[in-house]
Amino acid sequence: MISNDDNAFGAVIAKLNALSAGCKTALSALPFVRETVPADAHLVREGQMATHCCFLVYGFACRYKVAHDGGRQIASFNLAGDILDLQHLLLSIADHSVQTITSATYLRVPSAALKALTQEHTDLAEALWRDTLIDASIFREWVLNVGRRDARTRIAHMLCEFAVRHQAAGLGSPERFTLPMTQEHIADATGLTPVHVNRTLRVLGEAGLIARDGRKIVIADWKRMQQAADFDPLYIHAAAA
Amino acid sequence: MISNDDNAFGAVIAKLNALSAGCKTALSALPFVRETVPADAHLVREGQMATHCCFLVYGFACRYKVAHDGGRQIASFNLAGDILDLQHLLLSIADHSVQTITSATYLRVPSAALKALTQEHTDLAEALWRDTLIDASIFREWVLNVGRRDARTRIAHMLCEFAVRHQAAGLGSPERFTLPMTQEHIADATGLTPVHVNRTLRVLGEAGLIARDGRKIVIADWKRMQQAADFDPLYIHAAAA
DNA sequence: CGACAACTTGACGGGCGTCAACCGGAGTGG
DNA sequence: CCACTCCGGTTGACGCCCGTCAAGTTGTCG
DSSP, X not given: OOOBTTBTTHHHHHHSOSOOHHHHHHHHTSOOEEEEEOTTXXXXXXXXXXXXXXXXXXXXXXXXXXXXXXXXXXXXXXXXXXXXXXXXXTOOBOSSEEEESSOEEEEEEEHHHHHHHHHHOHHHHHHXXXXXXXXXHHHHHXXXXXXXXXXXXXXXXHHHHHHHHHHHTTSXXXXXXXXXXXXHHHHHHHTSOHHHHHHHHHHHHHTTSOEEETTEEEOSOHHHHXXXXXXXXXXXXXXXX | XXXXXTBTTHHHHHHSOSOXXXXXXXXXXXXXXXXXXXXXXXXXXXXXXXXXXXXXXXSOEEEEEEOTTSOEEEEEEEOTTOBSOGGGGTOOBOSSEEEESSXXXXXXXXXXXXXXXXXXXXXXXXXXXXXXXXXXXXXXXXXXXXXXXXXXHHHHHHHHHHHXXXXXXXXXXXXXXXXXXXXXXXHHHHXXXXXXXXXXXXXXXXXXXXXXXXXXXXXXXXHHHHHHTTOOGGGGOOOOO
């Protein structure tokens, strides 16, 4: 229901809710190349000059940076509807990498065209700016998550965020979903090791907070899970339910 | 040199470099209240409805969030010229708190007036949006910092960032400066404890990376410090030197 | 059926947290 | 002018959470 053949930008328009009709039309008229890539493909690499913006319309991706000792830190997970590198509208050098987690389809739009469009349509600029602000809010929450929560709370929090955004993107219930990422992805997102992620997922299961079957997750008691995760969805600033 | 009596917005205009003349004039005509507060004063509290934006013109501040166990995580330090809660232009509920570190002076501008101005001046909107994107980039670096670096590298990195931004704000050399924050602030920013921050600062001193006298810091060998800190200033996207 | 990636589990060690004591300087009041 | 207090900083002893290393299991794809 989110994307339809008539409009490649459907998922993005759905996420940037409350766009004017004219604005949607203008967005849909943007030049773009649609690409489908396998899992683990790089869309952006840190240090690269970037002249395009990518709109993720199907699949999952993540943004990450690496420390000089090789340690990798994922800074966000991305779902269908997310704009992956909006920053390249105004910042020319990529300060982080973007990689797919699953096979994925995205629209590659020239930054210049999108930028020109935002100058004509202030409400589009506002919607995109708002999206940037929400991104920033999520990053702040992640700083808190990796900085001040123990492994159990940290992973529970990550799962709650995924559940809520998953639902917001129209992909299904927050209480029953399938994770697209490996435990190594989870480790890199939470600042832990894969081994400890594995142990902690087991602990969450033993505590009755989640039930697992492979990567399928069921959260039986959402209230209790939210509490255990120290999760308050305010920071996601979700307008759509 | 940065701020002058003619223009309360001087520090902010200096930071948002490359604004058109008309745009600067428009900014300067914004209605505002100038306030001076002591150290540890709250400008914004998490959960609050926010109808104003604050432009820091003197002193130091930080943004932070708290975990339910009481743990506090600072997500950024702010210097003169920084806009403290630009997000309140487009997001009505504060998702984090802002508190001064030293006594500070700021301009309180009604969000509505600033928002109206951005709709008239697309280059102002662009400059502010760009500022938001840079903020987001810094948050991502902080996620990496607290998630994947050990205490020594982490604190060294924080010091490097402070040094560079300190200079960019026209406050002096990056190799010789006085920290405005306590070791507890540093602990809350790096996800460590004050005790361990203290020990690690000593280690940095013993390694000859920094020299300390109270909160005065001298970085003798900036190259070596940068390397020890895994610090690459790219993520700050600084245009001005 | 072999190869490989992801997951799982155990044993052990270390970096950082916790607890506690003490120091030094600034502010305050007698 | 000196006690008193308080905050920030400093240092030591000890313990735990999580990292490291290593081995084994499961599932999938060719």
